[in-house]
Amino acid sequence: MHSLRRHAFFAAAGLLAAVTFLAVYTLLFGGQGAAAGSRGAAQTPAQLKESGRALSTRRFLGLGTLPNPKAAAAGSRIFARNCSFCHGPDARGAEAPDLLTSEIVLDDNAGEKIGLVIQHGRPGHGMPAFASLTKEQRYDVAEFLHEQVELEANRGTYKVLHIVTGNPQAGERFFDGAGRCNTCHSVRGDLAHVGSKLSPVEIQQDLLYPRIQDRKVTVTLPDGTKIAGRLIHLDDFNVVFRGAHGQYHSIAMSSGVKVCLDADDRLAFHREMLGKYTDAEMHNLTAYLVSLK
Amino acid sequence: MKDSRIFSAFFLSLVLLPARSGAQMLQPQVLLQNAPSRTWPTYNGDYSGRRFSPLAQIRAPNVHSLKVVWTFRSVVPAGIRGAPPVIKSTPLMVAGVLYFTVPNHVYAVDARTGRELWHYDWVAHGGHPMNRGVGMYGDWLYFMSTDDWIISLDAKTGKERWRKKVADVKMQYFTTTAPMVVGDHVILGVGGDAMDVPGYLESRDPVTGDLQWIWYTEPRPGEPGSETWPNNSAMEHGGGMPWLPGTYDKQLNLLYWGTGNPNPVMAGQSRAGADLWTCTIVALNPDTGKMVWYFQGSPHDTHDWDETETPVLIDATIDGKPRKLLAQAARNGYFFVLDRTDGKNILSKPFVPLDWSKGVEANGTPIPNSTRQPTINGSLLAMSAGGATNWMPPSYSPQTGLFYVNATIGYSIFYLTDAGNRPEGYGGEGRTLWAQHVLEAIDIKTGDIRWRHPYTTADSVGAWLAFPGTLTTAGHLLFTGDYNGNLIAYNAGNGRILWHFPMRTSLSNGPETYMLGGRQYVVAGAGDTLYVFALPR
Numbered sequence: 001m002h003s004l005r006r007h008a009f010f011a012a013a014g015l016l017a018a019v020t021f022l023a024v025y026t027l028l029f030g031g032q033g034a035a036a037g038s039r040g041a042a043q044t045p046a047q048l049k050e051s052g053r054a055l056s057t058r059r060f061l062g063l064g065t066l067p068n069p070k071a072a073a074a075g076s077r078i079f080a081r082n083c084s085f086c087h088g089p090d091a092r093g094a095e096a097p098d099l100l101t102s103e104i105v106l107d108d109n110a111g112e113k114i115g116l117v118i119q120h121g122r123p124g125h126g127m128p129a130f131a132s133l134t135k136e137q138r139y140d141v142a143e144f145l146h147e148q149v150e151l152e153a154n155r156g157t158y159k160v161l162h163i164v165t166g167n168p169q170a171g172e173r174f175f176d177g178a179g180r181c182n183t184c185h186s187v188r189g190d191l192a193h194v195g196s197k198l199s200p201v202e203i204q205q206d207l208l209y210p211r212i213q214d215r216k217v218t219v220t221l222p223d224g225t226k227i228a229g230r231l232i233h234l235d236d237f238n239v240v241f242r243g244a245h246g247q248y249h250s251i252a253m254s255s256g257v258k259v260c261l262d263a264d265d266r267l268a269f270h271r272e273m274l275g276k277y278t279d280a281e282m283h284n285l286t287a288y289l290v291s292l293k
Numbered sequence: 294m295k296d297s298r299i300f301s302a303f304f305l306s307l308v309l310l311p312a313r314s315g316a317q318m319l320q321p322q323v324l325l326q327n328a329p330s331r332t333w334p335t336y337n338g339d340y341s342g343r344r345f346s347p348l349a350q351i352r353a354p355n356v357h358s359l360k361v362v363w364t365f366r367s368v369v370p371a372g373i374r375g376a377p378p379v380i381k382s383t384p385l386m387v388a389g390v391l392y393f394t395v396p397n398h399v400y401a402v403d404a405r406t407g408r409e410l411w412h413y414d415w416v417a418h419g420g421h422p423m424n425r426g427v428g429m430y431g432d433w434l435y436f437m438s439t440d441d442w443i444i445s446l447d448a449k450t451g452k453e454r455w456r457k458k459v460a461d462v463k464m465q466y467f468t469t470t471a472p473m474v475v476g477d478h479v480i481l482g483v484g485g486d487a488m489d490v491p492g493y494l495e496s497r498d499p500v501t502g503d504l505q506w507i508w509y510t511e512p513r514p515g516e517p518g519s520e521t522w523p524n525n526s527a528m529e530h531g532g533g534m535p536w537l538p539g540t541y542d543k544q545l546n547l548l549y550w551g552t553g554n555p556n557p558v559m560a561g562q563s564r565a566g567a568d569l570w571t572c573t574i575v576a577l578n579p580d581t582g583k584m585v586w587y588f589q590g591s592p593h594d595t596h597d598w599d600e601t602e603t604p605v606l607i608d609a610t611i612d613g614k615p616r617k618l619l620a621q622a623a624r625n626g627y628f629f630v631l632d633r634t635d636g637k638n639i640l641s642k643p644f645v646p647l648d649w650s651k652g653v654e655a656n657g658t659p660i661p662n663s664t665r666q667p668t669i670n671g672s673l674l675a676m677s678a679g680g681a682t683n684w685m686p687p688s689y690s691p692q693t694g695l696f697y698v699n700a701t702i703g704y705s706i707f708y709l710t711d712a713g714n715r716p717e718g719y720g721g722e723g724r725t726l727w728a729q730h731v732l733e734a735i736d737i738k739t740g741d742i743r744w745r746h747p748y749t750t751a752d753s754v755g756a757w758l759a760f761p762g763t764l765t766t767a768g769h770l771l772f773t774g775d776y777n778g779n780l781i782a783y784n785a786g787n788g789r790i791l792w793h794f795p796m797r798t799s800l801s802n803g804p805e806t807y808m809l810g811g812r813q814y815v816v817a818g819a820g821d822t823l824y825v826f827a828l829p830r
Contacts, residue, residue, distance in 0.1 A: 061465065062374070101488060107463055153465055155719040165669075165670040208673070231751055283670055286671075
């Protein structure tokens with residue numbers, strides 16, 4: 001009974017935390033995607049996915065209380081004026097220690113421990129007191145440090161940096177030449193304006209191996225009958241799909257049953273190319289496709 | 294069946310007599326002397342890590358009639374942080390009882406019927422929600438909570454005996470391992486690489502829980518190996534988590550353990566050098582914690598190639614001479630065979646296509662390819678971002694001479710996300726582009742892939758939730774799971790599928806087998822449920 005109540009409480013608390021987290025993270029990291037190809041303040045689906053990634057990584061790692069982003073922003077300015085000279089601009093240490101691995105910082109919840117050190121200094125360790133900072137400002141600094149820890153420890157918050165470093169002209173030559181991209185694709189057809197539709201990271205990964213949602217499947221039965229449909233499940237033992245008119249098919253993978261995934265066939269050339277690209281070719285091709293605004 | 298009755302009588306004498314005489318359920322000295330044949334008293338079943346059982350009641354000709362005899366579901370009302378619990382532990386089976394875990398919960402269950410004897414619930418304050426099971430000494434169990442405690446329980450009642458803190462959860466230390474009992478030592482390694490903290494193994498007294506020794510996965514300043522780091526600060530924050538159980542050779546009195554990746558994980562610019570003893574197989578004296586030899590599989594790793602995968606101990610004849618070997622299918626894609634007396638390399642051969650390494654040194658250590666490090670603009674790599682394999686237990690069958698591992702073939706792109714001179718944490722990320730899961734049978738003498746089974750699936754990037762371990766038995770069988778929820782029995786010699794059973798989710802632990810009342814059982818964990826199989830009576 002007791003245990004049930006506790007679990008229910010944690011479930012409710014967990015849900016609340018998740019909702020708060022998403023809201024806070026959208027605030028925190030929503031506008032920071034410039035390097036990853038953000039266009040303005042609106043969230044692209046990719047950015048929303050990134051927020052989800054931050055949340056799930058957070059849960060996977062078991063990170064503690066979420067930093068308060070407003071306080072952290074204020075704390076960042078206070079830290080820059082008062083603390084960064086000794087502890088480094090990102091708190092990763094200079095003359096004075098790295099604060100991101102400091103036990104005081106990591107044990108602190110909301111400024112109660114960090115605040116004392118700021119207020120009284122650490123006599124004997126060479127750290128002066130910052131008695132003029134208010135309680136609220138000490139809290140802000142603490143939240144800034146917690147956010148720095150979060151940005152280090154939660155790899156779901158990491159942003160890919162500037163990846164458009166290739167030569168677009170060389171990329172174009174590769175597209176029409178050695179890469180044979182133009183066999184299936186056209187920069188005036190399926191790839192028209194791709195540089196304004198997708199972020200550079202999405203373009204780079206899609207050109208290497210497209211994320212195709214297509215689940216079209218054709219199953220050939222031992223007697224030669226072919227049935228096409230939309231795949232539901234496939235493993236070594238069963239193929240399950242819906243036919244063109246919505247009818248359900250569940251077929252055992254006995255000998256003589258052949259399964260052909262349309263997307264898989266279309267991707268065969270991409271798989272082959274994965275073993276052939278040089279990094280320079282990949283970067284040039286990325287730059288070319290990003291330039292197709 | 295006649296021999297099963299003989300087995301049954303023999304088994305009853307083994308189990309009931311000690312209980313009547315009041316002796317301990319699992320005498321540590323007896324465990325050291327004899328490899329168990331009917332029970333499963335350690336994470337890997339025995340100390341060798343082979344996960345090969347001499348039981349042969351279930352065998353190739355009759356495995357098709359294997360049936361579920363009971364299931365047990367771990368019901369944690371709110372889940373583990375909102376997610377359903379996952380059984381990653383290989384249950385111990387001692388004196389007719391299974392002991393297993395989900396994070397912060399320990400269960401004792403009747404191994405014949407699935408009836409729950411007791412359930413211990415630890416109230417945790419944070420931490421990484423994974424757990425790989427318990428260790429046992431006499432009548433006592435040991436397990437790790439998510440918030441870095443080791444807790445000892447009375448196996449008869451599930452009552453707590455003592456608890457000891459082994460690490461600080463706020464430093465992102467994970468404690469997910471099954472503690473390993475060797476004689477009068479309870480040995481455990483810490484995990485977690487989100488922040489740059491040093492890895493260590495420690496040994497504790499089984500009676501009191503007091504610390505006996507601690508071995509750090511980085512040398513101390515000035516010690517041999519410290520020359521492989523640019524400075525003391527990098528070395529002291531170098532990671533190298535030994536987060537899985539090791540193996541042990543009684544005759545040599547050596548403990549074998551794999552260590553994890555260095556930190557910062559993917560940004561290697563602040564730790565130039567080989568970064569010992571990270572991504573390394575080490576041999577330690579279990580009484581002192583002193584290192585006797587080492588072999589590094591991934592010098593200066595920048596791809597998260599943990600080398601914690603089980604170091605499997607194999608006795609085999611090579612070139613007409615009996616050899617004491619150690620074999621490991623490493624996450625970096627190499628199959629290593631070492632002489633476990635001195636750590637000398639016998640074989641280093643890729644078991645998946647890879648390009649992070651451009652060959653091996655004369656001593657068998659792979660040479661990293663500097664053009665395949667993570668870069669700001671992306672570096673294409675021949676390997677899935679998760680590596681060639683992971684913690685899921687491999688197996689070795691002396692009947693076939695083959696080493697079995699669930700592997701992944703693929704391509705990924707690695708980005709450096711922190712290009713500064715003081716990176717921390719991961720400092721980069723890898724994304725899988727395309728991946729294919731395969732089951733491989735590797736010849737331990739040549740490293741050749743004798744057979745390879747690609748799992749049929751519609752998912753080109755691979756299902757990440759499954760970590761299917763392997764089990765081989767004297768019935769010429771190999772048990773493992775695919776990534777679509779099926780438990781599968783193969784002919785271990787040729788890889789032919791003989792039987793399968795669709796579970797509700799994919800296999801999430803290493804399957805095991807034991808004999809009770811003349812009946813051989815096979816156990817598999819899939820998500821929150823244990824499935825137990827036997828032949829019909």
